[in-house]
Amino acid sequence: MRIAMIGGGYVGLVSAACFAEFGSQVSVVETHPGRLAALSRGEIPIYEPGLDKLVADNIEAGRLSFGSDLRAAVDGAEAIFIAVGTPPRNGDGHADLTYVFAAAEQAAAAMSGYAVIVTKSTVPVGTGRRIAELVARVRPELEFDVASNPEFLREGSAIADFMRPDRVVIGTDASRPGSAERAQEIMRRLYRPLYLLEAPILFTSLESAELIKYAANSFLAMKISFINEMADLCERVGGDVHEVARGIGMDGRIGSKFLHAGPGYGGSCFPKDTLALMRIAQEAGASSRLVEATVQVNDARKASMAARIMSACGGSVRDKTVAVFGLTFKPETDDMRDAPSIPIVHRLVENGAQVRAFDPAGMEAARPLLPERGLTYCSDALDAATGADAILVLTEWNEFRALSPERLRELMTGRVVIDLRNIYDPAAMQAAGLAYTSIGRPQHAARIASWQRSGTGD
Numbered sequence: 001m002r003i004a005m006i007g008g009g010y011v012g013l014v015s016a017a018c019f020a021e022f023g024s025q026v027s028v029v030e031t032h033p034g035r036l037a038a039l040s041r042g043e044i045p046i047y048e049p050g051l052d053k054l055v056a057d058n059i060e061a062g063r064l065s066f067g068s069d070l071r072a073a074v075d076g077a078e079a080i081f082i083a084v085g086t087p088p089r090n091g092d093g094h095a096d097l098t099y100v101f102a103a104a105e106q107a108a109a110a111m112s113g114y115a116v117i118v119t120k121s122t123v124p125v126g127t128g129r130r131i132a133e134l135v136a137r138v139r140p141e142l143e144f145d146v147a148s149n150p151e152f153l154r155e156g157s158a159i160a161d162f163m164r165p166d167r168v169v170i171g172t173d174a175s176r177p178g179s180a181e182r183a184q185e186i187m188r189r190l191y192r193p194l195y196l197l198e199a200p201i202l203f204t205s206l207e208s209a210e211l212i213k214y215a216a217n218s219f220l221a222m223k224i225s226f227i228n229e230m231a232d233l234c235e236r237v238g239g240d241v242h243e244v245a246r247g248i249g250m251d252g253r254i255g256s257k258f259l260h261a262g263p264g265y266g267g268s269c270f271p272k273d274t275l276a277l278m279r280i281a282q283e284a285g286a287s288s289r290l291v292e293a294t295v296q297v298n299d300a301r302k303a304s305m306a307a308r309i310m311s312a313c314g315g316s317v318r319d320k321t322v323a324v325f326g327l328t329f330k331p332e333t334d335d336m337r338d339a340p341s342i343p344i345v346h347r348l349v350e351n352g353a354q355v356r357a358f359d360p361a362g363m364e365a366a367r368p369l370l371p372e373r374g375l376t377y378c379s380d381a382l383d384a385a386t387g388a389d390a391i392l393v394l395t396e397w398n399e400f401r402a403l404s405p406e407r408l409r410e411l412m413t414g415r416v417v418i419d420l421r422n423i424y425d426p427a428a429m430q431a432a433g434l435a436y437t438s439i440g441r442p443q444h445a446a447r448i449a450s451w452q453r454s455g456t457g458d
């Protein structure tokens with residue numbers, strides 16, 4: 001099969017490489033000059049484990065190509081995927097569909113025959129139908145169908161998620177005679193390798209498919225906000241949020257994933273998709289109080305993290321050196337979109353701290369988003385810890401887990417460790433003489449009180 005992928009970002013590039021690996025001929029169209037230049041040189045402009053090899057193998061096999069010529073890419077393609085960004089529209093939380101509609105219009109103008117236009121971007125309910133209207137207006141004579149195929153991959157494990165998904169959701173339009181059958185037949189052939197692996201493929205209406213993506217992300221965000229509230233409660237009443245998460249996660253109705261307490265969710269999807277779902281519900285006159293509460297809890301949590309850090313540092317970070325471990329919103333990605341590190345590092349610097357930061361993959365993407373002064377990028381975590389009064393763990397990269405508390409203590413000038421990802425063992429940190437604070441674990445309240453009494457940073 002020949003397919004075209006419009007957009008070669010986190011989703012488009014991974015999807016294109018995986019479809020090529022399934023055996024399809026995939027042409028990726030990318031307009032970002034930097035990304036396209038990198039792809040044309042055989043370089044991967046994003047960090048995603050395993051993607052470089054998958055892309056290289058499929059270029060070599062002649063199944064994957066990149067360019068800016070949409071007409072060439074869609075020529076003979078049975079499916080044209082739209083995988084462009086849908087960032088929040090300025091100010092109001094709506095998804096900005098400018099790129100999606102531009103891509104649909106460009107595809108319509110370039111098509112030379114029938115194809116199914118598939119939206120992989122996360123888009124509000126009704127977008128698929130609006131794309132169909134737009135294409136019909138631009139090219140009234142053109143035969144085409146539309147489909148919605150939301151993507152559920154997670155950055156950091158994107159290839160495995162795409163190759164072995166929990167499910168594939170495909171929404172088609174049953175209101176136009178023959179449309180659903182034609183589109184489903186093409187999509188079934190495209191995903192046939194997964195079908196053979198017995199990955200469930202769920203065929204729905206366009207509207208259901210569009211809503212499933214927002215509902216899934218909002219539910220996961222709600223789970224995170226829930227466990228974060230439980231972490232706060234644990235700190236007050238003396239529980240351990242890890243034990244609580246395990247205890248509830250073993251209930252099959254709840255499940256153990258997305259029950260890790262932390263500094264609040266961030267990233268390129270949850271913040272924007274929860275806001276977009278709220279707007280969709282508002283416009284439809286429906287209630288979305290649970291999602292609204294999820295967003296409020298998360299906003300408040302992010303804001304409270306700075307106070308928690310100040311408090312652990314004895315009330316002020318002025319003239320203190322703070323080593324920051326991790327900048328990306330989660331490990332195994334270079335994605336800095338809506339990362340909790342952005343407001344936290346700004347706040348630290350504004351309050352007079354000297355920040356020494358290290359991230360294994362995200363420092364290049366971080367530079368334009370973080371302060372220029374008061375921040376030094378380090379060569380590794382131990383370099384960052386050298387001479388630091390406090391260490392702040394913001395991203396749970398595996399390489400930070402393996403660091404010896406004794407070594408950290410030797411390198412530091414002070415002894416405060418604030419672990420917002422709970423990657424260290426409190427007993428081991430304490431045994432090394434470190435003043436360790438984490439999230440939702442019993443030592444938290446008592447220790448903060450004792451550091452405040454004794455002063456910190458020594």
Ligand code: NAD
Pocket residue numbers: 006007008009010011012029030031032035083084085086099102103106120121122123151152153154155268269
């Ligand atoms: P991204 O910004 O990394 O990639 C989008 C790419 O599309 C950019 O490189 C941009 O240059 C390109 N582009 C925009 N308009 C174009 C056009 N007309 N022609 C060719 N290229 C064009 O975004 P992303 O993270 O890949 O997300 C894409 C969509 O997938 C969003 O709707 C997002 O919500 C959704 N999604 C993202 C993830 C994730 O983990 N990143 C997961 C699931 C779904």
